[in-house]
Amino acid sequence: MARLLRVTIGRIFSCQSHGAARNMATLRDDAHQIFWSAVSAVLPPIMLRRALTVRGNAEGSVxxxxxxxxxxxxxxxxxxxxxxxxxxxxxxxxxxxxxxxxGVISVPQGMEETLRRAGKREMLLSAESRIRVMEGAANNLPDEAAMTAAGEIHRLAEKLEENHLLVVLISGGGSALLPAPLPPLTLQDKQAITKQLALKGATIQELNTIRRALSQLKGGGLSRAAYPAQVVSLILSDAIGDDLDVIASGPTVCSAHKPEDCLQILSKYNLRGSVPPAVEDVLLCRPRAQPLPHPDHVHNILIGSNLISLREAKQEAQRLGYVTSLLSTAISGDVKLVAKFFALLAEVICSYVMSAPHRQELEEHILSLASSMDIPDLNLVNHLQKLKAAAAVGDVCVLCGGETTVQVQGNGRGGRNQELALRVATEWHQVSATMQGCEVVFLSGGTDGQDGPTQAAGAISYPQLVDQARQYSLDVEDFLKASDSYGFFSQFQNGKGLLVTGLTGTNVMDVQVLLVRRHKEQ
Structure with missing residues (x-):
């Protein structure tokens, strides 16, 4: 596996021309390369150099x-x-x-050591750094260590004066790393209400409304603490739609919530009276959220997103010779339904490539499926027209992004990307005859380099995978029932289907790459 990864990464960073070498490349290699180009576009050094410039000298700079x-x-x-x-x-x-x-930053437990072991020196602070690193939120859950870090961040912000400039760095996972419940609430109180709402099926918007209302620093609280200093917030989005008040619950974005909104959410899920008493006390006694004293002292700037990464991936795919379509940055919902969508999309493109007589029927099927998924930025009718034209002239690449959800059924290991790739393969197994004449691969990976509790970022699949797995006595359905997609890919072909990048140091949700081309005889 280590040797395979070194070879893949070597290909990714090679600068050789795509003439004869391009003809030798496999779809799998291309999918890896396109994925890594998406990740590279939002790596911290690249993002920050793109976003910040300093002019002048040490005595007077801008x-x-x-x-x-x-x-x-x-x-x-x-x-x-x-x-x-x-x-x-x-x-x-x-x-x-x-x-x-x-400076003070709050990062996940073990982050420094993980990056050090991975040799990512460019993402580590120097020994002389003036920034203090505090680690917490083990398993992505707020804890006492994260509470301590939030307190230090709060104290630093409160001591600032008018001539000071506060740079705030925010990325995915920030909410769990900045827990600061309003007194007399405890961390346990806040965790209890969040868990109760989640078990009742509350939406992420409802959860964030409650979190902001019960926090000292979220919902614009950090900006208020820093006043009258100027605040520049540099934000890396891990949220569909890039809503700034959703990312880490908006510490530098003024919240418009009202106490009655929060109480209405509790009533909706029959939680009035059953939540910790301090929760309702805070909601009833806390005044309506106030606007920032001077809104022009806060500047929220989005420096990285799924869209930015996919645009770079599109350019890379085009450099590799693919006619490329960027379909959506908002792919979400249950992984089973999303798998049906990607599998059917590949089948539609194959019907275009082969001029199959049933292509209109497939189009109607995928349009119906897409409408049931309610993806806000997906205009599939227009995209299908473009894909039909693309299939007539060359190899096709479709790019998507977003974040799916998985209903865990067993005790296996895996993540949403590995399960998506495996489920796409099972869908293709049912229709493999209709895809003959085409070469197809599908890759899904998390841009942070970690898919669930595994060492993989995701996985790659293709129409023949299920049949090939059976030759090795591996039943894909058994692995899916056990929620063990990582177990399957680890055993199949010595892990060749796993996408292993190591921790990347960034996070803009997931990226999907679908490649289709007419079969090329060896």
């Missing part, structure tokens, strides 16, 4: 960011929270140099 300029005179402070924040902080410190006075 920070340019988001079309605005800020005076630098050894007056910059930094805080951050999230899975990608360590690498982001290292990049910022390199850019601003001695203008940075002090």
């Amino acid at each position: 920070l340019e960011c988001g079309g605005k300029e800020f005076t630098l005179k050894k007056n910059l402070y930094l805080v951050g929270f999230g899975k990608a924040v360590l690498g982001m902080a290292a990049a910022v410190e390199q850019i601003v140099g001695n203008h940075l006075v002090e």
Whole structure:
């Protein structure tokens, strides 16, 4: 496996031309390369150099960011929270140099050691760094260590003055790394109400409304604490739609929630009276959320997103010779339904490639399926027209992003991306005869490099996978029933189907790559 990974990564970073070498490349290699180009576009050093520029010298400099300029005179402070924040902080410190006075960041437990072992020195702070790293939120759950880090971030923000500039770094996982419940609430109180709502089926929007209402720092609380300093918030989105008040529950975005909104949510799920008493006390006694004293002192800037990564992936796919369509950045919902969509999409494209007589029937089927998925940015009618034209002239690449959900059924190991890839293969197994004449691969991977509690970022599959697995006495359905997609891919072909990148240091949800071309005789 280690040798396979080294070979793959070597191909990814090679700069050779795509003439004769391109003809030798497999679809699998291309899918890996396209995926890694998506990840590379949102790696912290690249993002921050794209977002920040410093002009001048140590005595009088200007920070340019988001079309605005800020005076630098050894007056910059930094805080951050999230899975990608360590690498982001290292990049910022390199850019601003001695203008940075002090910083505190909250990152997942074990992050520093993991990046050190992976040899990602560019994402680690130097020994002389003025930024203090605090680790917590083990297993992505708020804990006492994260509470302590949130307290230090709060104290740093509160001491700032008008001539100071606070840079706030935010990425996915930031909410669990910044727990600061309003007194007299305890962390356990907040965890209890969150768990109760989740078990009742509350939406993520409802959960975030409650979290913001019960927090000192979320819903714009961090910006209020930092006033009158200028605040520049650099945000890496892991949320569909890139809603800034959703990412880490919006610590620098003014919340518009009202106490009655929160009480209505509790009533909707019959939780009035059964939540910890302090929860209702805080909601009833806390005044309506106030706007920021001077909103123009806060600047929220999106520096990385799924869309940014997919645009880079599209350019890479085009460089590799594919006619490429960027379908959606909002693929979500149950992994079973999403798998049907991708499998059917490949079948539709194959019908275009082979001019199959049943292509209109397939089009009607996928349009009906897509409408049931309610994907906000998907205009499938237009995309199908483009894909039909693309299939007539060359190899086809379809790119998507988002985040699916999995209903865990067993005690196996895996993640949403590995299960999606495996389920796509099972769907193809039912219709493999209709796809003859085409070569097809499907890759799904998490941009953070970790898919569930495994060492893989995702997996890659193809129409013949199920039949080939049976030759090795591996029953795909048995693995799916046990929620053990990682177990399957680990045993099948010595793990060749696993997408293993190591921890990337970034996080903009997931990326899917679907490649289709007319079968090329060897």
